Amino acid sequence: MSIDDASPFSVKWTPAISYEEMLARSTPRPDTRFDHYQQHLHDGTTEKLEPIRMMPEEDKPLKVVFAKKETQIYSIRKCRRAPLITFIPYSDAPPPQLLVQYPQFPERSPSPAPEASVSGLHPPIPPDLPAVRSPAPADPNDITPEMAIKILDRPLRDESNPPDTREIVNAFNRWRMANGNNAAHIATHILGVNKTTVRDYCVTPQPWNELKYEKMIYLRMHNWTRLSSEARERIWEMDLAKERAKNGSPEKPKAIITPLPDDVKEMILNEMRQAPDQVLNEPYLRQWAIEKGFNYPPIKNFHHYMRSRIREGFPI
DNA sequence: ATCCAATCGATCGCAA
């Protein structure tokens, strides 16, 4: 199947397999489901394009955005008059295999905001705001990188009634798995941190009121998932890493070092002693942190640090 | 000055 189009790039797109076939594969690597797409250039050569996301929207054709690695982003939005991908009904549910990688967190019981927990006196406050309106302009095309930063960093309207961070992570993971899960781009440009850091903070999201400076990561996730898909589409193509590095951009919040309590350190060392020859791998540590109710990143750090000490001959 | 929490980023092995 090939489709002629009148896009600004004047290319022809050749999907090698159908979308249904791609879905049937149910691969846990959604970003590779389109890896057979290529563009045919005027000079007769072809170039493989890497898909970077899918944009499912109700009652609309599926949008797929391609990127030619490290060069230019091609967006189907730019060539609406001739959709490059045939109309495909998109099921909202990601393939089940994807959920295995990002298990849903159980709902946390009532809001942990202690100072605002006077129930019965007031009607229930609606959970935060419905969608990010301001400072986003009506037309997403008007969003500038500077505005995008502000949109993503927009504080909660009501800090005393914070969202459940587990719901934030769930929503964010649903979005990323349904949209190609380009982890590196999401982390670097949308959230402004390394992808390893994002993964670590998605393991055991702490209650909003207990978050320190890393609140920024969850806030950006929160704001991102609540944007209109048009605004997301627009912001996605921006180099926000560059924008954040600019002079005048809001400074990255400084880390607040919180030493692990000694008893927690001792528990980790015990885990390590129980399997002296074996590597305590990250999936195990993650599960352990979840079960114990500890925040994962410091757990991982301490374990990592102790392992290097042990290699240097430090006894445990 | 030292410890080590927080973060980054290069590299590896695996699965598709």
Add this chain to the structure above:
DNA sequence: TTGCGATCGATTGGAT
């Protein structure tokens, strides 16, 4: 072959 998660050394800098 490719991209991902996992691994782990390196770096930064907060806390004492």
